[in-house]
Amino acid sequence: MIITxxxxxxxxxxxxxxPEHAADRTRIEAALRADPQIARRIESHRAxxxxxxxxxxxxxxxxxxxxxxxxxRRALASSGADASADTDGRARDGAEGARGSIDxxxxxxxxxxxxxxxxxxxxxxxxxxxxTSAANPEAxxxxxxxxxxxxxxxxxxxxxxxxxxxxxxxxxIVLGRAAVTSRDLGPIASRDGHLIxxxxxxxxxxxxxxxxxxxxxxxxxxxxxxxxxxxxxxxFVLHEADPMGGLACRAGGEWTLNTLARVQASPGAKGRHRxxxxxxxxxxxxxxxxxxxxxxxxxxxxxxxxxxGWK
Amino acid sequence: xxxxxxxxxxxxxxxxxxxxxxxxRTLAHSPDDADDxxxxxxxxxLARLDQWQPGTRLDSWMYGIIKNAWxxxxxARERRDRVHAPEELGEQVADxxxxxxxxxxxxxxxxxxxxxxxxxxxxxxxxEGLSYKEAAAVLDVPIGTVTSRLARGxxxxxxxxxxxxxxxx
Numbered sequence: 001m002i003i004t005x006x007x008x009x010x011x012x013x014x015x016x017x018x019p020e021h022a023a024d025r026t027r028i029e030a031a032l033r034a035d036p037q038i039a040r041r042i043e044s045h046r047a048x049x050x051x052x053x054x055x056x057x058x059x060x061x062x063x064x065x066x067x068x069x070x071x072x073r074r075a076l077a078s079s080g081a082d083a084s085a086d087t088d089g090r091a092r093d094g095a096e097g098a099r100g101s102i103d104x105x106x107x108x109x110x111x112x113x114x115x116x117x118x119x120x121x122x123x124x125x126x127x128x129x130x131x132t133s134a135a136n137p138e139a140x141x142x143x144x145x146x147x148x149x150x151x152x153x154x155x156x157x158x159x160x161x162x163x164x165x166x167x168x169x170x171x172x173i174v175l176g177r178a179a180v181t182s183r184d185l186g187p188i189a190s191r192d193g194h195l196i197x198x199x200x201x202x203x204x205x206x207x208x209x210x211x212x213x214x215x216x217x218x219x220x221x222x223x224x225x226x227x228x229x230x231x232x233x234x235x236f237v238l239h240e241a242d243p244m245g246g247l248a249c250r251a252g253g254e255w256t257l258n259t260l261a262r263v264q265a266s267p268g269a270k271g272r273h274r275x276x277x278x279x280x281x282x283x284x285x286x287x288x289x290x291x292x293x294x295x296x297x298x299x300x301x302x303x304x305x306x307x308x309g310w311k
Numbered sequence: 312x313x314x315x316x317x318x319x320x321x322x323x324x325x326x327x328x329x330x331x332x333x334x335x336r337t338l339a340h341s342p343d344d345a346d347d348x349x350x351x352x353x354x355x356x357l358a359r360l361d362q363w364q365p366g367t368r369l370d371s372w373m374y375g376i377i378k379n380a381w382x383x384x385x386x387a388r389e390r391r392d393r394v395h396a397p398e399e400l401g402e403q404v405a406d407x408x409x410x411x412x413x414x415x416x417x418x419x420x421x422x423x424x425x426x427x428x429x430x431x432x433x434x435x436x437x438x439e440g441l442s443y444k445e446a447a448a449v450l451d452v453p454i455g456t457v458t459s460r461l462a463r464g465x466x467x468x469x470x471x472x473x474x475x476x477x478x479x480x
Contacts, residue, residue, distance in 0.1 A: 006459065053440075060333055075321065215467050
């Protein structure tokens with residue numbers, strides 16, 4: 001008898017309470033008696049829910065910023081349904097005062113809808129009563145210096161194997177010409193002086209879509225684009241003990257890695273959180289810049305290229 | 312007449328604000344961005360109050376508007392960041408500090424790592440407490456889609472949090 005994780009999850013969430021689910025309930029409850037592992041799985045689903053609630057319920061206790069209730073009440077004052085004139089005006093007023101952390105990182109020029117630039121009315125210091133408990137840890141967290149180039153452990157694949165490239169900070173850049181003889185180096189092989197993706201890296205490059213990939217996939221795909229020589233190229237981050245970012249281009253039915261560089265580990269991370277797929281080393285970004293023609297593929301073009309075998 | 316006065320709906324909206332902020336916080340991570348999102352959604356909602364069906368849940372209606380506003384924002388950011396993601400993204404998901412904050416930061420960082428569609432389902436079901444059916448209505452997807460996204464989101468969270476626990480000093 002197979003009980004899927006989805007069914008167990010639904011049971012844990014109380015979704016199988018109705019009479020139409022009696023058969024599933026009976027099945028699960030029998031399995032529960034027979035297998036303590038089932039009980040543990042159910043409990044872990046419930047524990048995650050409790051943990052999430054505990055974390056986000058704190059928001060309920062925070063004072064609501066006056067600007068939010070104000071937005072509702074102003075709409076009422078300007079009589080009913082049409083609130084837009086008033087609010088648009090305010091959005092312009094407050095433009096600079098209310099930048100969110102995300103907008104601070106990149107231009108807003110192309111954004112039709114940049115709510116980081118929306119107004120807070122400009123007057124009330126919204127950080128005062130508003131979410132300080134949640135804001136503090138984050139501030140601390142982004143303030144960490146981005147220094148340590150990954151003092152992290154070097155387990156997993158052994159980068160020392162890349163002897164020809166120097167033992168220390170493996171990389172910098174490996175420009176496809178390294179004199180590594182053919183050895184099994186996990187997801188990357190060297191052949192005729194080129195580095196070729198193989199194994200799960202090749203698989204992810206061929207089959208994984210940036211738009212649907214799981215956050216925990218061992219390879220995170222970034223941008224896909226057409227290069228100057230007409231081939232498809234994709235950036236990726238390979239999550240091993242020492243994460244590597246690279247640019248792979250399709251040639252002769254294989255993915256040739258024309259740039260590969262170590263991803264700077266987050267301070268103190270030691271693999272606790274993986275670097276974002278987007279956190280590409282500068283060398284990789286430079287390689288993209290040098291090779292890209294036109295815009296990167298959007299998600300439908302990406303899917304199409306995949307279905308066409310990246311030819 | 313059965314239609315509640317606009318004033319009544321607006322009072323109900325004010326009462327919903329804490330929950331709407333919680334939902335937005337799950338999506339947007341940054342408190343300021345989350346409140347911007349709520350404000351934007353309120354403005355959109357108030358401009359089309361007549362589209363709300365009396366007798367249906369006002370909170371679900373608002374969740375849907377917040378969801379749409381958020382997706383618009385995410386797409387706008389994707390256009391901006393198409394090629395070069397800002398370095399700060401990496402810092403946001405980085406580990407921070409030590410001590411009692413770790414658990415919570417890990418959880419928020421883990422949620423920030425989920426694909427958008429999974430984060431939405433996790434937020435609606437696990438944080439806001441909607442049933443799968445209600446979440447499916449808000450997201451306008453079949454209930455089976457909610458189930459599978461939720462299962463994948465949970466799996467990813469467990470993996471991310473598990474990794475955190477395993478590596479803690």
